[in-house]
Amino acid sequence: MRPGLRDVIDAVRARERTLTVYASDASLADALRAHFASQNVRVRHEPLESGVPRVEVSERGRVRATVDASSVSDFVADDPPLKRVGEDVAYREILEAVDDATFTACDVDAMLHASREIEDRAWRADRGTLAAGFQFPAAFEAQRHTYEVLASGGLDVHVFVPGGLDDPVDEVTVHEAAARRVDPWFVLYDGGGERPQKSALLAEEGVLGQFYGVLTYDPGLVDDAFAALDLPHG
Incomplete structure (x- = not known):
């Protein structure tokens, strides 16, 4: 398995x-x-x-x-x-x-900030694969414009959304997650062929809106995360 x-x-x-x-x-x-x-x-x-x-x-x-x-x-x-x-x-x-051992507790704002760090890294490189999981369709809709912009250049963008999306996004590959919510929260970037640029955010929601997870730049861990999603990556 x-x-x-x-x-x-x-x-x-x-x-x-x-x-x-x-x-x-x-x-x-x-x-x-x-x-x-x-x-x-x-x-x-x-x-x-x-x-x-x-x-x-x-x-x-x-x-x-x-x-x-x-x-x-x-x-x-x-x-x-x-x-x-x-x-x-x-x-x-x-x-x-x-x-690469960081395993932190943080709130939604901190998670969004960490997500933005990875998205910005991918945007500046404008190549490679970016993947993100959204817990609910409404969570993606709040970020729709961001992902439209991210997909407008050379990035191969994949999003995982429970039930998929009624209104597709140009140049974004939408994966219909089988579960009612995507968990853990994730944003992955394969570095676009540059190992030092590989990055991943993986986190599970705990109690009181706190998330527990890792923001890592370990290429091996990033590759493992992409493999878990069965996505091609560099």
């Missing part, structure tokens, strides 16, 4: 990262624990009697990055957005190391 989108989410969930803080006290560990509370990151504190305080990121016992604790302290104090990976800062390694 072909893996589904929930299998991709479960694969991300399984990628728990551990941040181990080697420091004389637990204050930095506590701050990091609070900062990453909604993400798939475990924080540990190891007392340090001598040496330079540091933070290690590990996955299944393998160290992925080591960063001086002072730069991480600045990161927590300033509270910048998690995705400042492209900036030339010392704690960039920490963000890069946890990026």
Whole structure:
């Protein structure tokens, strides 16, 4: 049986990262624990009697990055957005190391913002395949103009809508989802032949309008998501 989108989410969930803080006290560990509370990151504190305080990121016992604790302290104090990976800062390694393990809780506005990030990336490239799932037909209708614009150039655009659409959209391939609602919410872009541009948003709705999912730029995970939808992709 072909893996589904929930299998991709479960694969991300399984990628728990551990941040181990080697420091004389637990204050930095506590701050990091609070900062990453909604993400798939475990924080540990190891007392340090001598040496330079540091933070290690590990996955299944393998160290992925080591960063001086002072730069991480600045990161927590300033509270910048998690995705400042492209900036030339010392704690960039920490963000890069946890990026493909991010499993966050967010509201509808945050989900729309993340969707827009991927749609904008695809629009600027104007090539490749963009796919999106809409939980209800009305959700697509609210975004109809956006997808008309996205499909007006070189993008191959696919949308999944429960029951399909009564009024088709030029140049958009509409897939009639069998379920009464599309779940999980997803927006996928195959990068248009550029692996660094691959991106995917996958999220399930929980309680009180919160969504739990991943915004990932891991090419393998993006390919898995496209394969789950049985869509051709680059």
